[in-house]
Amino acid sequence: MSFCRPNICAISTSRLDKWLFVRPLNAAIILVLISIIEITLIQSSPEVFTNSFLVRLKRDADKHIAHQIAKRNGFINLGAVLGSSNEFHFMHRALPHARSKRSLSHHRILKSDPSIQFATQQIGFRRTKRGYTKLRLGPEDLSLNNEPNDPYFQFQWYLKNVGQNGGKKRLDLNVEAAWAQGITGKNVTTAIMDDGVDYMHLDIRENYNARASYDFSSNDPYPYPRYTDDWFNSHGTRCAGEVAAKRDNGICGVGVAYDSKVAGIRMLDQPYMTDLIEANSMGHEPDLIDIYSASWGPTDDGKTVDGPRNATMRAIVRGVNEGRRGLGNIYVWASGDGGEDDDCNCDGYAASMWTISINSAINDGQNAHYDESCSSTLASTFSNGAKDPHTGVATTDLYGKCTKTHSGTSAAAPEAAGVFALALEANPNLTWRDVQHLSVLTSKRNSLYDSKRRFNWNMNGVGLEFNHLFGYGVLDAGAMVALAKLWKSVPPRFHCEAGSVNKVLPIPTNHSLYLDISTNACTGSDTEVNYNEHVQSVITLNSTRRGDVTLYLISPMGTRSMILSRRPNDDDRHDGFTKWPFMTTHTWGENPRGVWRLEVRFDSESPQMGFIKEWTLMLHGTKEQPYKDLPVSDRNSKLAIVKKAHEDRNKH
Known part of the structure; x- marks a missing residue:
């Protein structure tokens, strides 16, 4: 398949008792959960209606019949929703992308068609990138280094922190310990759900998975970013390089999982987001994609309470239950850039139990000034440097360039996705829950601290140390890979x-x-x-x-x-x-x-x-005790501490 885009290269219920269920989720549970999420979505802002419609047919139909139904009513069919045989995404080109009133006439047209059961116009809402910065560096900033030969590796302090840029030595993701075990991310694909990926970039091209990629903003297989003078759409390309930039090719830096594959899902670049775009993005090719990385969410303004809608919730639930051939897709989410005036528990994506919410630290161990705090954060990675505010994450950029200024929890989430890709290569049978358990057991407190001393490190009832800002600590790739190799899947x-x-x-x-x-x-x-x-x-x-x-x-x-x-x-x-x-x-x-x-x-x-x-x-x-069959080599490890706590409890 060519990598080039043609124009670039020549429920409603008052009770929650239905939530009592065993994995996998049944339909009743999904409806209850979706209704709860939908009821809570913020309604104080004026509604915006898009030119997209969710259409449910009375009978199952293939895409050709759906095309015919759409065409005879003046619409175009953009495809099935989550692979459904009777739900489709219709769009009307004559309608504006955003209007303040629902189009009753277009509703009538669709509802009068004898093949259509119901149709609803999609509401538009805002989703913002986290950590966007206009700062960038060009090829003139490259300097040579011997370890490895990628010139920006010396600036990738989050991979190997030797104290550069005022950082604290050994405060990093410990990826070299994973690489030393022969684990580099092979046969794992991470999808970057964002504003596009420059898959022609020489540091990304070899690791680009075209089969797993799609553009839901333009509805074609080429998720190439739309170039603008302010480089606004560089976000996805930067995130992709963090995960899978090629090693030892003399270009930019190195990805955390440099032999893994990266897919592009372009879905942020349109005036308003819709439920159908989000759902199709999160449900795209769930057996080709292992990890979905999202560095965006509701507006980080400290007053928004928002989360996934109906179809998006269905996509996430289906992903964790059916994706990766039943092992479950891993959804990684940036916790948010609203700072101390916001709380990521008001973000229904980051606070979901089906996603892994990742916060960030800077290179001397402090939290970043934009970090949100919340009790749903599971672990942390890295973003900015401390002494030099222009020292961020070194990665790939638009126009074949490199940057040292990617930042925010936007930069943190793809680093976590790269670590999880390493774990999945080490043990391809890990479930989505196994990855969460591994994150809890192998993350390290290291030197992380709250610069304003609001949140201390505490110990829970089984001896696990946690922090309201950093979760269970910074991800440790070497430790996670080593434990993943020995891992026995957790009980149901x-x-x-x-x-x-x-x-x-x-x-x-x-x-x-x-x-x-x-x-x-x-x-x-x-x-x-x-x-x-x-x-x-x-x-x-x-x-x-x-x-x-x-x-x-x-x-x-x-x-x-x-x-x-x-x-x-x-x-x-x-x-x-x-x-x-x-x-x-x-x-x-x-x-x-x-x-x-x-x-x-x-x-x-x-x-x-x-x-x-x-x-x-x-x-x-x-119900059953987790970890009991895992061997313990270090008495002071989290695994040993928790196993002892569980065993002591069972004795009593």
Whole structure:
């Protein structure tokens, strides 16, 4: 297949009890979860309607029949939604890309067709890149180095930190330890869901997977970026180089998994995002793509509460249950660049239990000034240098150039994707959950610290160290690859509704409100959970100022998670939170039985009023003990600590 683009190269339910299920997910569960996410999406902004329509046919049809139905109604068919045989993406070229009112006439045309069951016009919404910078460097900045011969390797302190640019020695991803084991990412493909990938770049071309690539912004197989004077669409190309830039070719730097493949999914470059574009992007070629890397999300303005819509949720759920021939796709998400005034638990993509949320640190161990904090972050990688703000991540750039200034959690997510690609080569049988467990067990505290001393390192009930900014620490490629080679897949995952509080209770002005749920974690049922993975608090509340509400969840083993921090820019007084699933990873491995406590309070300089209307506690984890069959070589390793905690508990 040619790499060239032709113009470039010549549910609605009031209860959550259906959430009690065993993997894989069934249809009822998907509908409940989707309805919860949809209900919570922000509605305060004026709606924008696009020229795209989701059309469901009364009978199954192939693409030719769908084309005919679209054509006779004045539309064009852009293809099936998530491989469906009766749901299609129609577009009308005469309609503008964005308008303030729904087109009733076009709805009538479609609904009057005897072959169409229903049709709905797609709402447009904003999705922003994380860490975009205009700074760039050209070929004149290249300098030679002997290890390896890629000239920018000396600037890739996140791969090998020897103290360059004011960094702290050995504070890096420890990739050389993985490479020394003969693991370089072979036979693994990472898709960069972004504004396109310059697959003609000499440092990317050899590792480009054309079969797994697509352009959903232009609807063709060539996800080449649209060039602009301000280099705005360099984002995806930079991310791609971090994962899979070729080694020892004398060009730019080296990818974390330099023998892996990278695919381009162009989906960010249009006036407004739609549910169908996102869904088709996240569900594209799930058996050819192993890892999906996303360095974007809802606007990082500290006041937006938003997440995936209906079709997108279906795509993600299908990916983790059916992708990679049933092992599950890995979705890596940048946690967000809203800084201390935002909370990534208000981002439904980063806070999803089906994605791996990655934050960033700078080269001396501090958090970056743009880092958001939240209890759903699993681990961290790297972005900027400390002493020199122009020292970011060295990678590929547009026009065949190289850059040293890629930054933000945008830069952090693809680094994590590269580490996961190394783990998948080491053990191709890893499931999507195995990758999360490996991240928890092998990430290191190293020298990471909160520069403002707001968040300390804490230990949960089984001895795992975590931080509200950095999750379980910085990814360690060498340790992850070594453990992946020995790994036994974790037991089946269960989901238990632990209990609910459904009273309307006022939030006190000057002190905290405490709510308790006592649970046996579904003991004796088909959904018994004895060892935690993710824990969700599904909450409905309203207040005179949403941004002043803070929420804490305390586990039966005493682990305290801040599941919502103060957001000073969030002035909402109407929408509040409706069945919003706040998630924490901080109680990983704990015994969930006992009393869980929710603390609700205002952090405000002026008196506020509010009510909490509902709290439902969801436990996600295993009935059987994980890790018990894994050998332990280091008594001080996280694996050894957790295994001992589990064994001591079982003795008692």
